[in-house]
Amino acid sequence: MNSRRTFIKNAGMAAAGALLFPSFAHAFAKVKPVGLQLYTLREVIGKDPKGVIEKIAKAGYKEVETYGYSAKGGYFGMDAKAFKGLLDANGLKAPSGHFGLDSFLKDGNQDELKIAIEGANGLKMEFLTIPWMGESLRSSLDDYKKVSERLNQAAEICKKSGLKLAYHNHDFEFKKYDGKTGYEVMLAETDKNLVKFEMDLYWVVRSGNDPIAFFNKYPGRFPMWHVKDMDKANHTINTEVGTGTIDFKSFFKHAKQAGLKYAIVEQENFSKDPFISIKQSFDYVSRELV
Template sequence: MNQSRRLFLQQSAAVGLASMLPFKTASAETSLPIGVQLYTVQDELKKDAAATLKSLAKIGYREVESFPLQTVSPADLRKMLDDAGLKCPSAHLFFGLSETDKLLDQANTLGAHYVVSSILLPNPVQADQLSKVLDIIKTFTLDDFKKIAVKANEIGAQAKKAGLQYAYHNHNFEFRDYDGHTGYEILLSETDPSLVKFELDCGWMTTAGRNPIDYFTKYPGRYPLMHAKDFPADTPVNTVIGVDPKHPPTEIGSGHIAYKPIIAAAEKSGLQHIFVEQDPPIAGMTSLEAVAISYKALRPIV
């Protein structure tokens, strides 16, 4: 075989192999698409939900994570998502405030696989107590986290029967120190790994003084979901729930969290979905402009 023919065959084989591998560039879709938590663009959704979802798709998003929309039913949202070419693999739901079976039905209507607690309380609350939820969380004890772990296992079992997977989403308050222990370690140790997965919110975990890489590394298989959220570099470490108005969340790349090593560790741990999230209100731009900035910052490193 002459040299030119040998070179042609080698190059052809290389091109064929490359076409079968995830292609990680700033513009090409990879095996791990970037999603967005719809809570971030709630202001736009209230104005025109269908148009907002199509705008997200134009930015490059291929997935969304839902949160309860009071003005749009799950069935209508599913149709809008289908029309926009978006998938909804994960749904945030208010477990403990509505019947679990009804919430799971909503998730199935959306086509979700994961059902996630934004916040899970140890004891039932009445409607007139909802405004006091943050105050209730500030009084949590380690025993409260043990109760939450029991509830998480129960929800996980119900979700499994419905063909779904339950996951717990962290904020910063789970990392409050109780004489050398945290509520988060109780949730990890006292929940059934097959029934309870976790959605690691990198922004809140970092703000609590913890490193997401440590958790992805130590607990492989427990983190199929991740929130990408950023905070200003001068944000102080704290474990008190609630957005600090002096240090509000910002767009990915505009804060201090280095996502390249985090995502590398997360993928090794079994991460399946990344969702951009930024707590409103968003200053100086629209929420769609903010999530576009975050997408452009993440796309080259995912």
């Protein structure tokens, strides 16, 4: 009984503190884990995957997003089982991975899709994410309609394997054809219940668009975000999250509307030690955003 009274008393104090001090409430709020796209550390991870993964975990990250899986090379020279063991040993999960599917998007050949599904399931991912598509696949609105049809097909195949499909943008999707963008076609032509989008906030802002406008028009379609900042002096490069020009706080106010589930840091350019950079970004995102 004493422990029950103590629990009730402490809970009451916490509630009172939350009312009086909003920051107190934040301390008790459930904070989303912060992820890192491993492409950020592409210069070093292939040389020492074990050491790099250990440093990522030490920086505070609880999730990673993979890239570059192949049937022969696996993940950075490790097969899926071994890499999963490495992540587990460091308290990390991989809810998503980037898998190129140009062949499938072009002609429907399922070979590379099957390999991608195998790699994703090997790490028990939730999302199989397409990070890019070749220029030959995206030169008109009709091309984007064909791609959208393929995305619906891939999503159905992924669903049968226990996975969800997502598409990650750059800036080329925002090129206009007769006043309409490829991104708009993809959002409109894909099944909202099957095909999700990983919004790269940096590329949306750099293309001159407003992420919030998409959250408003297509609620729930953006369960993953790439949290990548824009350098103040040179908008073509990245910098540590919170030190650049992007107003992430305004976007995170719409996280629920967007359907945000995974916030994933990415940085492609560095002016300091990459491990210092990813720690700095983690600290900002975990403290100020999620």
